[in-house]
Amino acid sequence: MPELPEVETTLRGISPLMLNQSIVDTVVRQRQLRWPLDKNLAQKLRGQKVLATRRRGKYLVLQLTQGELILHLGMSGSMRWVERDTPPQKHDHVDWIFSNQQVLRFTDPRRFGAIVWTDAAAEQHPLLKDLGPEPLAAEFNVEYLFQRSRKRKQAIKSFVMDNKIVVGVGNIYANEALFQAGIRPGKAAGRVTKLQYLLLVAAIKKVLSQAIKAGGTTLKDFVGGDGKPGYFKQELQVYGREGLPCLVCEAELKLVRIGQRASTYCPQCQS
DNA sequence: CAGCGCCCCTGCCCGC
DNA sequence: TGCGGGCAGGGGCGCT
Numbered sequence: 393m394p395e396l397p398e399v400e401t402t403l404r405g406i407s408p409l410m411l412n413q414s415i416v417d418t419v420v421r422q423r424q425l426r427w428p429l430d431k432n433l434a435q436k437l438r439g440q441k442v443l444a445t446r447r448r449g450k451y452l453v454l455q456l457t458q459g460e461l462i463l464h465l466g467m468s469g470s471m472r473w474v475e476r477d478t479p480p481q482k483h484d485h486v487d488w489i490f491s492n493q494q495v496l497r498f499t500d501p502r503r504f505g506a507i508v509w510t511d512a513a514a515e516q517h518p519l520l521k522d523l524g525p526e527p528l529a530a531e532f533n534v535e536y537l538f539q540r541s542r543k544r545k546q547a548i549k550s551f552v553m554d555n556k557i558v559v560g561v562g563n564i565y566a567n568e569a570l571f572q573a574g575i576r577p578g579k580a581a582g583r584v585t586k587l588q589y590l591l592l593v594a595a596i597k598k599v600l601s602q603a604i605k606a607g608g609t610t611l612k613d614f615v616g617g618d619g620k621p622g623y624f625k626q627e628l629q630v631y632g633r634e635g636l637p638c639l640v641c642e643a644e645l646k647l648v649r650i651g652q653r654a655s656t657y658c659p660q661c662q663s
Numbered sequence: 664c665a666g667c668g669c670c671c672c673t674g675c676c677c678g679c
Numbered sequence: 680t681g682c683g684g685g686c687a688g689g690g691g692c693g694c695t
Contacts, residue, residue: 394688394689395688395689398688424671424672425671426671426689450690464690465689466671466688466689466690467672467673467687467689467690468674468687468689483673500672501672501673501674502671502672502673502689503671503672503673504671504672504689504690505689519691544665544666545665545666546667550666550667553689553690554666555690562688562689563687563689564688565688609688631688651666651667651668652668652669653689654686654687
């Protein structure tokens, strides 16, 4: 999936063509996503104008004339503009046809993605209301993270991937940020020092910003809203590099599982 | 409550 | 070449 940079890339790619356009129709080919799609989705969206778009964590939100549409790309989702009458492929589950004749297509092989309409502000919705701060916001800082971590025995990697602590730090960037900060992924969050948190916050902000700038990381077939791949993969220093030499000290990178997720680290550089 | 597994699902890669 | 097993960018949920 798209991690935060890929979601941001998608948002930037799909927004311009839909702003101030009305939804003419919603074509649903597969209702079974993370949650079954609302049977009345097409009816609820018909004629609604997209007034604004935004991102909260890995959720995309379309502000409509009435209510908001919450979208999530799960592990394998993507959205892109397609030409009208482009034949749908196997996993092209939903199309939105806009008043300017543009067609926005939601594709998601694994179907962990979500499409949820809400009549109130998306931030009040149960899916979004308990989310932690945005990683690139000023309120995500060393004091905040250090304070939240005290007495917590959870592995630091799971801790920073917890959306209640901070949103948008997925497996790839958690691995990268911990490497850059010199912290072992399995270390208890409560035992990570304040200095290490200072480095970690900086690393998270840096790696996410750089990935956004590069248009996200394309591992398999991620494409942004413009259909182009991301170019961050070449920047990855530890993710997917287990068994290879550390790019800093040449020690062999190790692989462990933390919270059922692959965690790669350098036994020399990270403590 | 914190924290850990399980699970949703398809595709792909690897070893036999 | 075929098949089973394991793994994949997420995260809600139920259980201890």
